[in-house]
Amino acid sequence: MKVFAGAGESSGDRILAALLHGLRGPFPDMEVRGFGGPLSRMQGLNSLFPMEKMAVNGVGDVLQRGAFLASAYVRLRKLLRDFRPDLVLLADYPGMNVGLARHALALGHRVHFVAPPQLWAYRDAEARVQRLKRSLKGASLQVLFPFEEEAYSSFGGPLCQGHFFAQSAGQAGQESFSHENTLPVLPTPSTKPQETRNRLLLCPGSRAAIVRRNLSLWLDHLSTSDGALDVDILTPEFLVSQVKEIIRDRFGIVVLTSPEKAFSRAACAIAFPGTMTLELFLRRIPTKVWAVLDPLTLWSGRRKLHPGFIALPNILLGRAAFPEWVGMARDFARTPPPLALSGDAFLGEPVAVEDLVALDEKMGSPEGVAVGVHACLELLP
Numbered sequence: 001m002k003v004f005a006g007a008g009e010s011s012g013d014r015i016l017a018a019l020l021h022g023l024r025g026p027f028p029d030m031e032v033r034g035f036g037g038p039l040s041r042m043q044g045l046n047s048l049f050p051m052e053k054m055a056v057n058g059v060g061d062v063l064q065r066g067a068f069l070a071s072a073y074v075r076l077r078k079l080l081r082d083f084r085p086d087l088v089l090l091a092d093y094p095g096m097n098v099g100l101a102r103h104a105l106a107l108g109h110r111v112h113f114v115a116p117p118q119l120w121a122y123r124d125a126e127a128r129v130q131r132l133k134r135s136l137k138g139a140s141l142q143v144l145f146p147f148e149e150e151a152y153s154s155f156g157g158p159l160c161q162g163h164f165f166a167q168s169a170g171q172a173g174q175e176s177f178s179h180e181n182t183l184p185v186l187p188t189p190s191t192k193p194q195e196t197r198n199r200l201l202l203c204p205g206s207r208a209a210i211v212r213r214n215l216s217l218w219l220d221h222l223s224t225s226d227g228a229l230d231v232d233i234l235t236p237e238f239l240v241s242q243v244k245e246i247i248r249d250r251f252g253i254v255v256l257t258s259p260e261k262a263f264s265r266a267a268c269a270i271a272f273p274g275t276m277t278l279e280l281f282l283r284r285i286p287t288k289v290w291a292v293l294d295p296l297t298l299w300s301g302r303r304k305l306h307p308g309f310i311a312l313p314n315i316l317l318g319r320a321a322f323p324e325w326v327g328m329a330r331d332f333a334r335t336p337p338p339l340a341l342s343g344d345a346f347l348g349e350p351v352a353v354e355d356l357v358a359l360d361e362k363m364g365s366p367e368g369v370a371v372g373v374h375a376c377l378e379l380l381p
Contacts, residue, residue: 001027004085005034008054008093010206011275013037015091022373052238102135110379111139119151146364162371199230201266203276214292234262273310281313284350289324316362
């Protein structure tokens with residue numbers, strides 16, 4: 001079997017890799033081409049581009065890389081035509097993948113799109129639904145959370161729900177798939193002593209432009225704290241050199257690429273909004289969400305998106321379970337977010353068990369891999 005696969009950033013790469021692994025069972029000789037990151041490549045993906053070149057965020061970042069992204073889109077459309085896949089498997093990354101899905105459907109290919117655009121977040125949701133329906137009508141769609149299903153119920157193709165998070169409240173025995181693992185594994189009791197959670201974990205994102213824009217400002221702000229802070233920074237492996245360049249001669253900072261190790265050491269965290277905020281919530285790590293954005297992205301977001309929360313736990317629960325700060329670099333310099341630090345830990349308690357249970361109900365099925373593999377198999381003759 002031939003599969004065209006596409007993921008342009010770390011969370012999508014994690015989803016894509018898990019599904020490719022699941023499909024490898026019934027199709028051990030599966031040939032996979034397209035674009036993705038290190039996890040997907042370990043599952044056999046022959047990627048046209050390194051993910052660090054594809055991962056963009058915000059209007060300014062897209063404009064800066066416009067020529068490359070346009071060239072990549074042309075090459076990927078040609079690959080779709082020449083490769084003639086039996087299945088097109090796309091994860092998130094709507095700026096590229098919606099167009100590829102439209103082209104694949106026009107060519108008569110079977111398409112399964114995981115984590116399609118978050119239509120519910122936009123002010124003009126109905127207009128966007130109509131535009132997107134013209135691109136994705138007939139595709140198999142897999143949303144991550146139940147509240148997203150309504151927006152896609154009229155698209156005419158198969159629709160399913162299942163998220164890919166490693167562990168949710170009440171689901172401790174479900175399989176996990178971390179950045180460090182290449183295969184889903186069942187958690188087993190450990191005989192090793194647990195590391196003491198006494199460090200501040202920084203999660204500045206998985207896109208180079210976001211890390212550059214945020215991390216140095218965060219570190220400068222933290223340096224004004226009265227207490228001595230032991231700091232870990234969690235970053236994808238392909239961004240390690242850039243993170244170390246930003247850190248330079250700052251001492252007492254450890255750069256980690258393993259989420260599980262980082263979580264095991266964290267007493268508290270600061271995170272850029274994204275799926276990482278949900279991972280931190282599920283592990284009951286007190287977290288503040290900070291987002292330093294470029295001016296165009298901030299203006300566009302305020303104009304097009306519903307006013308409200310940006311962190312996934314807050315969106316799902318409908319309240320500020322994690323404190324949020326959003327603004328430009330100049331705003332950060334003038335009125336930075338409160339540190340609320342005491343020594344090396346946030347003031348505040350870990351996430352309450354009741355909130356974990358409530359979030360678990362909002363998240364729906366945790367069987368994203370099984371749901372996605374089944375949906376792909378249903379598309380095939």
